[in-house]
Amino acid sequence: MQAEIIAIGDEILIGQTIDTNSSFIAAQLNAEGILVWQKKVVADTEEAIRRALDEVHPDTRYVFMTGGLGPTKDDITKKTLLEYFGGEMVFDEAIYEHIKELFKSFQREPKEVHRQQAYIPSSSTAILNERGTAAGMRFERNNCFYFSTPGVPYETEHLVGDKIIPWMMETQMEGKxxxxxxxxxxxxxxxxxxxxxxxxxxxxxxxxxxxxxxxxxxxxxxxxxxxxxxxxxxxxxxxxxxxxxxxxxxxxxxDANSLEEIVGKSLAQRNLSLATAESCTGGYISHLLTSIAGSSKYFLGGVVAYSNALKINLLKVNPKSIEEHGAVSEKVAIEMAEGVRQCTGSDFGLATTGVAGPEGGSPEKPVGTVWIAVAGPQGSKAKCYHFGNHRQRNIRRSTLMALDRLRKEVQKIDC
Amino acid sequence: MQAEIIAIGDEILIGQTIDTNSSFIAAQLNAEGILVWQKKVVADTEEAIRRALDEVHPDTRYVFMTGGLGPTKDDITKKTLLEYFGGEMVFDEAIYEHIKELFKSFQREPKEVHRQQAYIPSSSTAILNERGTAAGMRFERNNCFYFSTPGVPYETEHLVGDKIIPWMMETQMEGKxxxxxxxxxxxxxxxxxxxxxxxxxxxxxxxxxxxxxxxxxxxxxxxxxxxxxxxxxxxxxxxxxxxxxxxxxxxxxxDANSLEEIVGKSLAQRNLSLATAESCTGGYISHLLTSIAGSSKYFLGGVVAYSNALKINLLKVNPKSIEEHGAVSEKVAIEMAEGVRQCTGSDFGLATTGVAGPEGGSPEKPVGTVWIAVAGPQGSKAKCYHFGNHRQRNIRRSTLMALDRLRKEVQKIDC
Incomplete structure (x- = not known):
């Protein structure tokens, strides 16, 4: 009961695209107890795809191929699979109907290249792709199933997660x-x-x-x-x-929980609301929070106060606090958290102010120095952290630390 | 002149971690004209690592191994490499000095597990890892170089990008x-x-x-x-x-340009400033803008106006506009862009308001409907888009479209 993944695409081999599809498929299979014993990335040429098919291990029961399906000339997986598994291209009316519907939702008309996508090898079973024009395909040979899905992650996630894995679970047995x-x-x-x-x-x-x-x-x-x-x-x-x-x-x-999801749930369960005042995190906290569906129930919004003027005008930070303590200070962090809580009427205010880098550091406040403040029904608290000197990493670490500080404060309140 | 990549780690095979290291290495090699002809992911067991080493193609000149180095028990690459290439573990003073320095910058003390990381196989050349405690290693056998770097992307990016590739360029020849x-x-x-x-x-x-x-x-x-x-x-x-x-x-x-970088450069060249008013994009525009080092020169900040109250109180949107046209409308988008421009004093205001989904849609304004407005020295403009019904995708597409709309407006102004 083992699986192999073959990702097709020069863009992965030259490192231009990160192969998230393989990870997604492996995670889905793993959750069902099916072991992925190998992943391979090959070029998008007929020769490379054919060789990868020839090299599939005799004991492998499931082969997942992603990439190389789509309307443009560089997509050749379907052609290679047709030659490998035999049969001829047949026009699938249901798939074409779906393609037309899809274009209608974008308020556009399908062209001939899109109509071509409704042709499927007669040796395969088509799998309707509700998120795109390129259908998935299932082939079978010597007690092994071969699935082919497009390279676009959004489409492969749908085909594998909503169609292929449920089909496997229904028709095949489970792992250990x-x-x-x-x-x-x-x-x-x-x-x-x-x-x-x-x-x-x-x-x-x-x-x-x-x-x-x-x-x-x-x-x-x-x-x-x-x-x-x-x-x-x-x-x-x-x-x-x-x-x-x-x-x-x-x-x-x-497992798949994220901190922003847990924070959101903790707020929603208590019927509490949140607003953010972000300086060094530049909107990343609010981005993570709003990536969760339904976040408008507890997240009111916030201010990205990148400049001192915005800290003063929108968040009502006292200019004297900035002058005396600097923008990266306990006092300003607290005033930001309290300011955003006040001006939005939220239950909690969450603030960050720091030196993300690479410039702006000083001996006293080196790059990576970050103050995080939480203002809430139980009062206000701020703490200082040092996250090193890499900008992206600082933004991410500050954001996660801020969300975790908030989580702990919210969870102190009874549900 | 071909290369192979071997990524080590169960977490990749079960899809829990996305293998960004392979992509990074492949991109770096490719930029130098070195072809990566295969990528493989194997389990973090001695047996699997050894088998992968045995299977390296005789024509391969560079093998990049990532993962399986680090202070905890599940890291076994170094031990396997020692057995494979021979020699014994030797304590490297310079590496230990570096480990102590690193801990000092985090205001902490190294423990015994960290000191252990200064032991390196005598058959290898150590490569100092300025971003972490696990050193990189270079082995050589039969005219092939084997590089080993830790699984942490931030560390591998440094070791490969700053140390290994420059060494290769200096000592080896170029590709085609x-x-x-x-x-x-x-x-x-x-x-x-x-x-x-x-x-x-x-x-x-x-x-x-x-x-x-x-x-x-x-x-x-x-x-x-x-x-x-x-x-x-x-x-x-x-x-x-x-x-x-x-x-x-x-x-x-x-190539590696991003839209946020191009927008930032366009603003900086013209000495113009920007503020954002985000509803459906929830802070993602300002996150992308502030991920660029030096963005504080042109980005003042903005308001994430997730609730209508924030649109009215902070951005001075007319409550009547929301009542009569709805929050997702041309009128409100324009008032948001103009409002944030006014309250921050920026040259440009960029606003989004839409239905990100999965809830909140109506027959008139289905999920995916987004208004994007740009207010600037040449006046204000808004346009409506339909981005389909997937939340994350809507946020991303709205953000990129907004940045591109802004780019075109900014680039109309002479430098």
Whole structure:
């Protein structure tokens, strides 16, 4: 019950496009206990695609191919699959109807190149792509299924997540692996390892703990590989409970949870609202918050106060505070958080002010110095952090730290 | 002169982490004309790493391995490389000094696990990692170089970009490929293909055009493969000039340019300032703008007016306009852009208001309806768009369209 992924596209091999499709497919398969034992990236030539098909391992039961489907000349997967699996191109009326509908929703007309996309090899089963014009395809040979989806992630996510995996679950059997991930904020990989050390050393061979750091977050993935999926699951769930008790409120969520989602839920459950006053994070906090559907229920908005004038005019920060303490200071952070809370009438105000870099640092306040303030029903608090000297990383780490500070304050209030 | 990439990590195989390192390395090599002919992802076990090393093609000259270096127990690349290439672990004083310095900058003390990172196989040359504790390593065997870097992208980008590639360029020879990419906004893949059709059909075999669509943008990559790098370059540059003349102002940049960078440069060159008033884009415009170092020179900040109250109180939108036309309307978009321009004193005001979804749509204003307004020295303009029904995609497409609308208005003004 193993799977292989073949990503097609020069743009991946030359590093211009990041292969998010493979990750998405692997995650989906993994969640169902199906092991991806290899990923490959090949060029978008007939020869390379054919060679990759020839090299599929005899024991592989599922091959996922992404990329190389679409209206322009550089798309040749469909042609190669037709030659490989045989048959002829047939016009699929249902797919063309869908293409016409799709264009109607964009208030445009399909052209001949789009009509061509309704031709599908007779050796395949077409999979309707509700998010685009290029249909997915399923082929079968020697007890192995081959799925082909377009390179556009938004379309492949739909085809794999909504169509192919449910079809597999319905018609095929289940795997044995089980994973669960805890997501932590505020401590580095090695500090977490110290906390878990004794427990980790006593783990059985069926359990494996992995540390997955990214800027501002460390995910801890516990994987179980027992005789059955339910046995693996039981082992993992038991381990996760122990890890949670050891890590306390360093853990903010599980698996695909994001901090912005957890913060949003915590606010919504308590019927509380939030507004932001961002300087060094430049709108990234509000971007993450508003990426969650339904966030308008608790997020009122905020001010990106990049210049001092905006801090003073819109957030009513006292010019004297900036003069005496500097814009990157406890006093200004607190005034920003309280200012945005007041001018929007929100329950919570969240503020950041810092030196994102690469310029603007001083010996006293080096690049990476960030003040984060939370103003709420229980009063106002600010804290200073040092996040190093990389701009993008500073913005991300400040944002995650700010959201986590807010999470802890909100969760102190009874639901 | 070919390269292979081996990414190590269960987290990539199960799709939890996206393999950005491979993309980064491939892009860097490609820019120097070195072809990456294969990428592989393998599990983080000694067996899988060893097998991948055994399977390196005899003609491969450079092998880039990322992942599996770091202070915690799941990191085993260094141990496997030691066994594979022989020698013994030796303590590297310079690396330990660097580790101590690094901890000092975080105002913390290194622990024993961090000191362990200063041990390096005697068969390798250590590569100092200025962004972290895990050093890079270079091994050599049978005229092939093997580089090992940590899985953390921020560290691998530094080691490969600042250390390994410059070393290769200095000590090795150059490749033959040449690529250039034009980046366009505002038209789909097939419409661009129509414009370029006749020219593209007459292309010689040494040139290849690829369409690389992503939400809101289409990149057009022209690749040349002639006898020498300078020949390839001449062919590509000539082709790019023709494409530019055919596509006109649909093209906003080249290669790694981003729209936010081009907009920022256009403003800075003219000594003009900008403020934003974002509703449906929720701060994403200001996040992209402030991700550019030095953006505080032209970006004053803005208001994320998610609620109507903020539109009225901070941006001085007329409540009657919202009542009569709705928050998603030409009138409100213009009042937001003019309001933020007025309250911040900026030269340009850029506003978005729309239905990002999945809720909030109506038959008259379905999910995906977005008004974008630009207010500037030449007056105010708004336009309505329909971006379909996917929330994240709507936010991204609205943001890119808004930045591109602004770009065109700014570029009308003489430098």
């Amino acid at each position: 692996l089980y994973h669960k991930t805890l997501i932590t904020q505020g401590r580095g990989e090695s500090e977490l390892a110290e906390i878990l050390k004794d427990w980790e050393e006593g783990l059985s061979e069926s359990l494996k703990l992995a540390y997955l750091p990214s800027p501002g977050l460390v995910r801890l993935r516990l994987s179980g590989a027992a005789q059955t999926k339910s046995e693996s699951k039981a082992l993992v769930e038991e381990g996760i409970a122990i890890m949670r008790s050891k890590l306390g409120d360093l853990v903010f969520g599980e | 490929l040449y690529h250039k990419t034009l980046i366009t906004q505002g038209r789909g893949e097939s419409e661009l293909a129509e414009i370029l059709k006749d020219w593209e059909e007459g292309l010689s075999e040494s040139l290849k055009l690829a369409y690389l669509p992503s939400p809101g943008l289409v990149r057009l990559r022209l690749s040349g493969a002639a006898q020498t790098k300078s020949e390839s370059k001449a062919l590509v540059e000539e082709g790019i000039a023709i494409m530019r003349s055919k596509l006109g102002d649909l093209v906003f940049g080249e």
